[in-house]
Amino acid sequence: MRLFEYQAKELFAAAGLTTPVGRPATTVEEAVTAAAEVGYPVVLKSQVLTGGRGKAGGIKFADDVEEVRERTAALLAMDIKGEPVERLLIEEKLDIKQEIYLSITMDRAAKKPVLIVSAAGGMDIEELADSNPEAIQKYWINPLTGLYPHHALVLFQQAGFSGTILRQLSGIAVNLYKLFTRYESELVEINPLVLTGDGKLLAADGKMILDANGGGVKLMGAEQEEGMRYVGLDGDIGILANGAGNTMMTMDMVSHMGGEPANFLEVGGELYKRSEEALNYLLSTRSDLNGILVNLFGAYARTDVIVEGIIRGMKANDINIPIVFRVMGTGEERARELVQDYLGISPHTTLDEAARDIVQKAAAYKAKGE
Ligand code: GDP
Ligand code: MN
Numbered sequence: 001m002r003l004f005e006y007q008a009k010e011l012f013a014a015a016g017l018t019t020p021v022g023r024p025a026t027t028v029e030e031a032v033t034a035a036a037e038v039g040y041p042v043v044l045k046s047q048v049l050t051g052g053r054g055k056a057g058g059i060k061f062a063d064d065v066e067e068v069r070e071r072t073a074a075l076l077a078m079d080i081k082g083e084p085v086e087r088l089l090i091e092e093k094l095d096i097k098q099e100i101y102l103s104i105t106m107d108r109a110a111k112k113p114v115l116i117v118s119a120a121g122g123m124d125i126e127e128l129a130d131s132n133p134e135a136i137q138k139y140w141i142n143p144l145t146g147l148y149p150h151h152a153l154v155l156f157q158q159a160g161f162s163g164t165i166l167r168q169l170s171g172i173a174v175n176l177y178k179l180f181t182r183y184e185s186e187l188v189e190i191n192p193l194v195l196t197g198d199g200k201l202l203a204a205d206g207k208m209i210l211d212a213n214g215g216g217v218k219l220m221g222a223e224q225e226e227g228m229r230y231v232g233l234d235g236d237i238g239i240l241a242n243g244a245g246n247t248m249m250t251m252d253m254v255s256h257m258g259g260e261p262a263n264f265l266e267v268g269g270e271l272y273k274r275s276e277e278a279l280n281y282l283l284s285t286r287s288d289l290n291g292i293l294v295n296l297f298g299a300y301a302r303t304d305v306i307v308e309g310i311i312r313g314m315k316a317n318d319i320n321i322p323i324v325f326r327v328m329g330t331g332e333e334r335a336r337e338l339v340q341d342y343l344g345i346s347p348h349t350t351l352d353e354a355a356r357d358i359v360q361k362a363a364a365y366k367a368k369g370e
Helices: 005-014 028-038 065-076 125-131 149-158 165-182 244-256 269-285 303-317 332-343 351-369
Strands: 022-025 042-046 059-062 088-092 096-107 112-118 137-140 185-196 201-203 207-210 223-225 228-232 237-242 263-267 291-298 323-329
Touching: 005 022, 005 088, 005 207, 005 244, 005 351, 022 028, 028 042, 028 065, 028 088, 042 065, 059 065, 065 088, 096 165, 112 149, 112 165, 137 149, 149 165, 165 185, 165 201, 207 244, 228 269, 237 244, 237 269, 237 351, 244 263, 244 291, 244 351, 263 269, 269 303, 291 303, 291 332, 291 351, 303 323, 303 332, 323 332, 323 351
Parallel strands: 237 263, 237 291, 291 323
Antiparallel strands: 022 088, 042 059, 042 088, 096 112, 096 185, 112 137, 185 201, 185 207, 223 228, 228 263
């Protein structure tokens, strides 16, 4: 499961990494508002899951509102390697002094994560790997002990960095490793990590691939049944999501929006076909929920099949607490129709919108009951 840049950057920011000021937009008018909030000059970035956007013309700059109108219209009419551009990220344009490459990926052969650094990051990193592999440094992380700042310091020094920036860079690598482990990632990548003219380091691009099968989150007190993982918490918002990383992200986002998750219920692997049971299980463990957030990210799992099961469960249980859906990926079109037909509201596409919505609705529901 690959995240969009704007999603990866939400997680980066939550992990303490500095990202450029930015706003998402799906229409020209939204882009105009976003650019005004961000401040000119801006960069207009197509949100697609295929790589190499820059080279494909998917990144443009704008100095004023006229340029925003003209160029966002052009971007929203494009497709990149067959993927239509449906969303943009409007960001402050950075004054780039240097582009650094930084990533952590799972080395399957070594069974260890590897930290990869290059002082010559940017769009030509792949050619660099072929033409000048010495310009790319690697450090294999011991998964038992984790990544310590001094490991990263040595690596950045080998990559040619010196002085005060070394400490900042190794802090960024340590945060990136926390993110990598927290979301059971296959890859977290910042390319470029930008050094600006005034000496700041910002993640100007972000790529994250989460483990599609959700690996094995080991949590204290977790009930595990064929890929269904339930952990009870103290809050009042039930969470039903698929995939380990996606579930964790959902919890984090609900907390970030000021809500309190009541549980952690992950429906993994084949279990997506049994979402009605998952909902029943959630309702049987807690009778005092003020809301439920269903967050589905379909890759292998079909979101329409999951939604179908949940709606069956809602009908059977005669649910009257607020329930908010966020749906994205495989089966999305039909899943949206099903939610729209049953609830009269269409599901959210972004997690932050969905989390904000359920936190508000749960608070209103609670207030009504008191
Ligand atoms: P990618 O092509 O999909 O990897 O997209 P990136 O987000 O990495 O952007 C591609 C390139 O656009 C970067 O390597 C930069 O050279 C350039 N770029 C992106 N954002 C900015 C910015 O804020 N300022 C400037 N000057 N260049 C940028
Ligand atoms: Mn990039």
